[in-house]
Every structure is written in structure tokens, then in C-alpha cells.
Amino acid sequence: MTAQEKYDDLKEYLRGLGSVAVAFSGGVDSTFLLKTAHDVLGDNCIAVTARSASFPKRELDEALDFCKKEGIRHFVVDSEELMIPGFSHNPTNRCYLCKHELFTEIFELSEKNGIKAVAEGSNMDDNGDYRPGLMAVAELGIKSPLRHAKLYKKEIRQLSKELALPTWNKQSFACLSSRFVYGEEITVPKLGMVEKAEQLLLDLGFHQVRVRIHGENLARIEVDESELKKVLLNRKKITEALKSYGFTYVTMDLTGYRTGSMNETLSDETLSEKVSAE
Structure with missing residues (x-):
């Protein structure tokens, strides 16, 4: 069809x-x-x-x-x-x-x-x-x-x-809780850190972004492969800003953005729990 x-x-x-x-x-x-x-x-x-x-x-x-x-x-x-x-x-x-x-x-x-x-x-x-x-x-x-x-x-x-919808080319989005490693506590302050970090990257012109949080203070930045170099060009600005938000360590994921990267740590048994279409 x-x-x-x-x-x-x-x-x-x-x-x-x-x-x-x-x-x-x-x-x-x-x-x-x-x-x-x-x-x-x-x-x-x-x-x-x-x-x-x-x-x-x-x-x-x-x-x-x-x-x-x-x-x-x-x-x-x-x-x-x-x-x-x-x-x-x-x-x-x-x-x-x-x-x-x-x-x-x-x-x-x-x-x-x-x-x-x-x-x-x-x-x-x-x-x-x-x-x-x-x-x-x-x-x-x-x-x-x-x-x-x-x-x-x-x-x-x-x-x-x-249909001339403003979202036709909008970046994919998932709730901010998806930025946390399974088993690590989700808190309002850490959600705020992630939101500010992602907003900064969007304001800098990045199209598709994720800022994953590991532990209390490590940020793992994911962007499209085509924009990896742009992260390095803005390295100082990004690092200074994220540290002011509460992060101690700021890293870039060399694999680039992909959906559900936190699921990569799950077992095959857990991943098999999928729901098919109606």
C-alpha cells in the first residue's frame, strides 16, 4: 500500500x-x-x-x-x-x-x-x-x-x-526519564539537568540530540553522526554550560544518536517482551 x-x-x-x-x-x-x-x-x-x-x-x-x-x-x-x-x-x-x-x-x-x-x-x-x-x-x-x-x-x-504540519521534520523525542540508566534513581534535579543540557544543544543548532545521564554527574551526549564534529567545535561552550548545570564529566558517544540506546544493556529475555501491532 x-x-x-x-x-x-x-x-x-x-x-x-x-x-x-x-x-x-x-x-x-x-x-x-x-x-x-x-x-x-x-x-x-x-x-x-x-x-x-x-x-x-x-x-x-x-x-x-x-x-x-x-x-x-x-x-x-x-x-x-x-x-x-x-x-x-x-x-x-x-x-x-x-x-x-x-x-x-x-x-x-x-x-x-x-x-x-x-x-x-x-x-x-x-x-x-x-x-x-x-x-x-x-x-x-x-x-x-x-x-x-x-x-x-x-x-x-x-x-x-x-499537510504542512510544523512537525514534519521535527526531531524524535522521548520523555526525559528515558535518559537514565535502568536501576538509577530518577529525581527532579537530575531531570532538570538533562532538560537544560538538551535545550542548550538545540539552541546551538543540533537537530537530533540526547543527553544521557550516568550516575550523579556524567553526561553522555548523542547527536547524529553528521554532527559529531560540530560537538568538538563547540566543545568549550558545551562543557562549561553542562558543568554549570551540575555535571562533572561531559562525554560524547562516538556511535552517535540512536533510539533506545539505554536498552542495549538489557538481557535478551527482557528485550523479547515486545507487543506486536493490533
């Missing part, structure tokens, strides 16, 4: 839901899903964004601006993951704990507003990595329209560009 045929299938699927609450982070996938759902369902589509310490302010601001511009009913819920029992210890199922709590809250909000379904923006590429959050999606009956339509990230970017 072509991307356009999948897009048509997506619209038909959303139309069949009747009404939907989209878990909206402001990223590439959820923006495309929300735009399509709103085009199809109008006011029977709402957006719900979670505000927490692991969600950067710039992402929240962009989500608010998009919904205001598009005339989409938008709800912001406070979802403080660090209050979830066990979450701050960063277990391997951390994402499951977070998503289960968040989607339960979105379900309750949806029922109060007469919305029948809740949807999230995972795509076909998400089937290939360790994604414990998808276990919560399956358990709670959350809809995954992009996976239903068998859309891949590349196709979503293509279609987003055709």
Missing part, C-alpha cells in the same frame, strides 16, 4: 471510532494523528497532554500553540510519574508504569466529556524495540491508529509535510 492509501485507511478507521481523545505530546506522530483525527471528527476529537517533570516546557508550549492554532479542544493533566510507586527507581518496566497511570487518567477525562475512545501515536517502527508502554496500551484497550494503518515513521513525516 502507498502512504496515501494508508492515510485514507487511517481516516476511515478514525471515522469509525466516532469520537476520540488523542494522547498528545506535540511530537511527529501524535501531531499527525491529532490533526487527522480532528479533520475527520471535528469537535468529537480532543487532545490530552500530560504535564510533568519529565516533559520539557518547550514541548508543552508547542503542544498548546498547535491546539490553539488548529482550534482543537485541549486538556492538560498533571501526571507526576515520580509519585507512582517504584517509578523513581527506574525499573525496566518504567514506561509501563507511566503509561498505565496516564491512560487511566485520560480514560476518566474522556468519559466525563462523552468521548468513546482513547488513542496514542505509536507507529510500525515502534514494534521493533523494547516498548513496555505498549503493554499498558494493550491491557487498557487504547487504540493505536497509526499501527492499525501500518504507517511507518518515514511515511508519517511525508504525509505531515504534505
